[in-house]
Amino acid sequence: MASGARHVFGDGSGPPIGLRFADRRAQWAFVLDPYLKMGELFMEGRLLVEQGDIYQALDLLLGELRGKPEPLPARLLHKLRFALRCFAQRNGLTRSRRNVAHHYDLDGRLYDLFLDHDRQYSCAYYDREDLTLEEAQAAKRRHIAAKLALRGGERVLDIGSGWGGLGLYLAGVAGAREVLGVTLSEEQLALARRRAAQGGLADRVTFELRDYRTLDGAFDRIVSVGMFEHVGVTQYRTFFEKARDLLAPDGVMLLHTIGLSDGPWFTNPWIDKYIFPGGALPALSEMLPLIEKAGLVVTDVEVLRLHYAFTLRDWRARFLARREEAARLYDERFCRMWEFYLAASEAAFRHQGAVVFQLQLARRQDAVPLTRGYIEMAEAALERKERCGGLAAAAE
Amino acid sequence: MASGARHVFGDGSGPPIGLRFADRRAQWAFVLDPYLKMGELFMEGRLLVEQGDIYQALDLLLGELRGKPEPLPARLLHKLRFALRCFAQRNGLTRSRRNVAHHYDLDGRLYDLFLDHDRQYSCAYYDREDLTLEEAQAAKRRHIAAKLALRGGERVLDIGSGWGGLGLYLAGVAGAREVLGVTLSEEQLALARRRAAQGGLADRVTFELRDYRTLDGAFDRIVSVGMFEHVGVTQYRTFFEKARDLLAPDGVMLLHTIGLSDGPWFTNPWIDKYIFPGGALPALSEMLPLIEKAGLVVTDVEVLRLHYAFTLRDWRARFLARREEAARLYDERFCRMWEFYLAASEAAFRHQGAVVFQLQLARRQDAVPLTRGYIEMAEAALERKERCGGLAAAAE
Known part of the structure; x- marks a missing residue:
C-alpha cells in the first residue's frame, strides 16, 4: 500500500478528490512534468485516487488551471516540445x-x-x-x-x-x-x-x-x-x-x-x-x-x-x-x-x-x-x- | 466616336461581346495592367462595349482566364502589389x-x-x-x-x-x-x-x-x-x-x-x-x-x-x-x-x-x-x- 502523502482537494462544487503518491519521487515527477507523468504514475499504481476517480481529479485540476499562466519551467518544456513536434511526427x-x-x-x-x-x-x-x-x-x-x-x-x-x-x-x-x-x-x-x-x-x-x-x-x-x-x-x-x-x-x-x-x-x-x-x-x-x-x-x-x-x-x-x-x-x-x-x-x-x-x-x-x-x-x-x-x- | 480596333469575342455559349478601344494607348494600357486600366478606360469612355454589356465582357474574360497562368509581367505586378498592400492599408x-x-x-x-x-x-x-x-x-x-x-x-x-x-x-x-x-x-x-x-x-x-x-x-x-x-x-x-x-x-x-x-x-x-x-x-x-x-x-x-x-x-x-x-x-x-x-x-x-x-x-x-x-x-x-x-x- 502506498505510504506517501495524501492530498485532498476540491472546489466546493462537488465531493473532494483524494490523491496519494506512492513515494516522494512520484510526487516530484508529477510536479515537474504532469503532462507526461500523471498518466504514467497512474498506470504504474504510483498515483492512487482514494476519493473520487481519475476523471474527477483531471476535471478539477484542468478546470482550476484553465486560463492561468503556467510556471516558467513548464512553459519552457512546452516550447521545447512544440519545437520538436516535427521530429515526432515524421x-x-x-x-x-x-x-x-x-x-x-x-x-x-x-x-x-x-x-x-x-x-x-x-x-x-x-x-x-x-x-x-x-x-x-x-x-x-x-x-x-x-x-x-x-x-x-x-x-x-x-x-x-x-x-x-x-x-x-x-x-x-x-x-x-x-x-x-x-x-x-x-x-x-x-x-x-x-x-x-x-x-x-x-x-x-x-x-x-x-x-x-x-x-x-x-x-x-x-x-x-x-x-x-x-x-x-x-x-x-x-x-x-x-x-x-x-x-x-x-x-x-x-x-x-x-x-x-x-x-x-x-x-x-x-x-x-x-x-x-x-x-x-x-x-x-x-x-x-x-x-x-x-x-x-x-x-x-x-x-x-x-x-x-x-x-x-x-x-x-x-x-x-x-x-x-x-x-x-x-x-x-x-x-x-x-x-x-x-x-x-x-x-x-x-x-x-x-x-x-x-x-x-x-x-x-x-x-x-x-x-x-x-x-x-x-x-x-x-x-x-x-x-x-x-x-x-x-x-x- | 471611337476609332480604334474592334474586338469581338465569345465562347459560343452566349451572344458575342464587342469591345472597342478609343485609341492605341487605351489598348496598350489595358494589356499592360487590366486590373487597374479596364475600369478606368471604361469610366473615361475609352473602352466601349458595342455588343453586350460590361458585365458580360467581364464574365467572359474572367471565366476564360480562370485557373490559367498569367503572363510573367502580370505576375510580377501582382507580387509587387501584394508586397505593398500593407502600405495601402495603414x-x-x-x-x-x-x-x-x-x-x-x-x-x-x-x-x-x-x-x-x-x-x-x-x-x-x-x-x-x-x-x-x-x-x-x-x-x-x-x-x-x-x-x-x-x-x-x-x-x-x-x-x-x-x-x-x-x-x-x-x-x-x-x-x-x-x-x-x-x-x-x-x-x-x-x-x-x-x-x-x-x-x-x-x-x-x-x-x-x-x-x-x-x-x-x-x-x-x-x-x-x-x-x-x-x-x-x-x-x-x-x-x-x-x-x-x-x-x-x-x-x-x-x-x-x-x-x-x-x-x-x-x-x-x-x-x-x-x-x-x-x-x-x-x-x-x-x-x-x-x-x-x-x-x-x-x-x-x-x-x-x-x-x-x-x-x-x-x-x-x-x-x-x-x-x-x-x-x-x-x-x-x-x-x-x-x-x-x-x-x-x-x-x-x-x-x-x-x-x-x-x-x-x-x-x-x-x-x-x-x-x-x-x-x-x-x-x-x-x-x-x-x-x-x-x-x-x-x-x-
Whole structure:
C-alpha cells in the first residue's frame, strides 16, 4: 500500500478528490512534468485516487488551471516540445503503419467493450446531451452522409475506414454506388471485409490495407473521419494536396477531425507515448493555409464542441462497467492506461480547447447547395430510410 | 466616336461581346495592367462595349482566364502589389474615417436607386436563386439575428452599422434590449438616427460616429456586417483583440465579411482607387491565426458562395433601370464607374474566388447550443414575428 502523502482537494462544487503518491519521487515527477507523468504514475499504481476517480481529479485540476499562466519551467518544456513536434511526427509510410497498428490492432474484443455496436470510434453527434451512445453515433453517421451531399451513384473514398461502419452505411443506406475504404490496421481491415461480405455489399464496398498517399484515381466524394489526427504536421500539406488530386472536379470532401480551438500546440506527451504515437491535433490556422494553397475551397466548417466529451463520458462508463473483461484480455496496468486515456481526453474537450472540426471541402464553390438546408433534409430522409429497413435490407 | 480596333469575342455559349478601344494607348494600357486600366478606360469612355454589356465582357474574360497562368509581367505586378498592400492599408483612425466617407457619404439618393428599402448594403441570403432582393435581404437579417443566439435582453454592439437597418431589427424584432451601432459615415449616422427616432426605438438603439477601436465596455453580442472589408491587413490583429475585449465572457459574435477562398491576395487596384480605398478581402488563413491568438473560439463558419453574385446582379439591374436618375445626381462618368463596380464585383464572386464568410465567434465554447438546429428555429420564429407585425409595431 502506498505510504506517501495524501492530498485532498476540491472546489466546493462537488465531493473532494483524494490523491496519494506512492513515494516522494512520484510526487516530484508529477510536479515537474504532469503532462507526461500523471498518466504514467497512474498506470504504474504510483498515483492512487482514494476519493473520487481519475476523471474527477483531471476535471478539477484542468478546470482550476484553465486560463492561468503556467510556471516558467513548464512553459519552457512546452516550447521545447512544440519545437520538436516535427521530429515526432515524421510519419512516412512505414512509420504511419506502425503507429496505426499500435492502437488499432489491439484485440477487437477490447473495442467491443466500450464502443457502440457499429464500432464508430470517433466523436458522436448529440442533439441533446442525454442521447444514448447508439443514438448519437447513428446521428453522426447521418450528419456526415448528409454533408457529403450524395445524389446517388457516387464513387466514395473513405480515408481511415476503421471497422467499416461508415463505408457500409454510405453504400447500404445513403446511396453511394461504390465505396473504397482504406486503413492501415489489419484488424480493422479483416473485420470490415467480413462485415461487407455478411452485409452482401462486398461487390460495392471494398476495403484495402493501403496508405492514402499511394492512391490514384478520381472520387466523387471523399470522407475521412478521425484519421487526420494521425497525419502529423509534417504531412498536412501532402494530405490536402493528395485529397485535391483524388477529388473529382465537382466532388465534395468531408474531413472530420479533432482539433484545437486555441491555436497550434504539441501532442500531449503521454498520449503520444502510450496511445497515439505520431499523432497531432490541428488548429484551423494550421490547416487553412494548406487547404487554400492546395486549391481546395472551404464550403463549410462546423465546430462540434463538447460532443466528444459526451462520447468519451459514455465510452468510459461502458468501459468501467466491463473493466474485469478488459483485465482478462490485457492486465491491470492496461486497464488503468485505458481509463486514463478516456478520462484525460474527456477533460481535454471540457477544459483544454479540444473540439471536433467538420470541414467540408470542394474544388468548385458550387459543388454543394447554396444554403445548409440540404443537410437537415438529408438527415431526415436517411432516418426514414433506416426505419424502413434500409439497413436491414442492406444486411440481407 | 471611337476609332480604334474592334474586338469581338465569345465562347459560343452566349451572344458575342464587342469591345472597342478609343485609341492605341487605351489598348496598350489595358494589356499592360487590366486590373487597374479596364475600369478606368471604361469610366473615361475609352473602352466601349458595342455588343453586350460590361458585365458580360467581364464574365467572359474572367471565366476564360480562370485557373490559367498569367503572363510573367502580370505576375510580377501582382507580387509587387501584394508586397505593398500593407502600405495601402495603414488604416489609422483618421484614414479610416476618410476612407469610409469616400464611399458611404455619397448622396443617399444614389443608394436608394439600387438597394432594398432597408438599405442593406451587404450580401443577401438566397435560399433559392430566384428570390427577390427584398426577400433575400430579409432572409439575411433573420439569418444573422438567428446566429447571434439572442435569448432576449442582450446588449448588442453593431460595428459598422450602416444606415441602421440591422440594429433596428435586432432591437425591434429579435429581442435585443439595447443596441449600440457605430459608423464612420456622417450620412449613414444621420439616417440611422432618424430611423431610430421614427421607429420609436431611440431609447434602445443608439448610433454613434465612432471608431470601434475607441470603444469600451462589455457587450453580450457583437455583430459586424460588411465592415471588416475596410479594416485592412495591418489592423486585423487589432480588430480581433478589440472584439475579444468588448465581448462578454459568455458572449457571441457574428462577423460577416467578403473574403477570398483561394488564399491571401491584394486588393483590386481599381477598387482601391475608386471605390473602397484602404480596403482588403481576407482569406480564412489570414484571420484564423489572429482569432486563435486573441483568445476567441470559432464556433461556426459558414461560407456563402454565389449569394453575393446574385445580390450584385439584382443591384445592377435596379441601378441600370434608374441610371438616368443617377446621372442627374452625379454624371455619366460616375454612372459608368458605378456600373463597372457592380459588374466587376459580381464577376469576382463568380470567377475569382470571392465568397462571404460568416464567422461565429465566442470566448467560451459553450456560448452557443450544441448543434446548429437553433439557427433555423430562430429564423422561423423571427419570420412569424415579422408577419405578426413585429416590424410594424416597432415602427409605431
